[in-house]
Amino acid sequence: MKKDLNAKLTRGTQRTLDAFFDAMTELLQTKSFADISVNELCERAGYPRATFYNYFEDRNDLLTYCWIALSKQTNSADLASVESSRRVDVALDAMADLLESNADMLRAVLEHNPPEGPLFASLHRFIERNARQLMLSCVDRDRFDLPADLIADHYANTLMLVLDWTYLRGHSLTRAQLHEYAHALLRGVEIA
Template identity: 35%
Template sequence: MKYDLTRKPTRGATRTLNTFAETMQQLLVTKPFEKISVNEIAKNSKLPRATFYNYFDDKYDLANYCWYAMSQEINLDEYEKFKPAELITVYFERLFELLNANGELLTGIKQHNSADGLLLTSFSNYFKGEVRKIASRFDNKRTTDVPSQLVADHYCSTILLVLEWCFFYDNQVNRQTAYRYLNELLSIKR
């Protein structure tokens, strides 16, 4: 992404980034990702195409920003106070609620994009990276010699597997049931 998200954005930059993200989300409800063009995003945003390119390399970059913006809504800034196993649970629950709250967007995405298409792959890859950061905090002082990175990859893949199963494959389950599935797959004890 051209815009540096590590620095505090100005009000104008925040407004512009949010406008492009909201426009992308509105378009995703009505059409496939592959059929959305940068021209259409700029036109619907009522911003110049050149402004789009000041912030993003292409529409794929904007999709990643949309995932980033969604991930900011689950506020894991306070993660230091959680033990790693608790953090996995908190992250799963918050991500479940985030996806649940964005039902219209997810319905549109599912309706117009294939489950193994670019958009959902982008979503999975982004959130796997976020979960991997959290899961990598697990120390390897376990009774096994499994490398900690492999453990982190296992946790992040399982979390995303359960969430994708719940939200992208029309398996209507509540949070408690989804958590029970996760718990059984990961053998997490509260």
């Protein structure tokens, strides 16, 4: 991304980013990511190619920006301030809320982009990376003999697995079941 998203953005910059975000999300609901060209994105957004390349390296860079913009919709609490027994549920709820609040768009995108394709591979990497960072910031280091980053990876991968199975693979679960499945996997699936 050629713009620093952590800096205060001007209204013009935000308007341009919003236009490209809208163009990408609209096109993804009608065709596969592989079939979307930069020219098509620019035409839909109403900006010339030069503007696109002032903001993004390529389509993948714009896609990453789309994930960032969507993730800002989540109500991600500071997990370090949440009681340790509830951290997994709070993180899982934040990610599930994001997927549920964009369910119609997700369904339309899934029609044209299979879960095994490059679009969802990009989404998986983004969610895993963010979930790992989130979990790493709140691992209760006194509870485990293992390295904190290994535990964070395990938690992030488990949350991603349950979210993928539920929202992308089409298995309907209630929120309580979602929590139950995540906790069961984190404990281990063996029956004592």
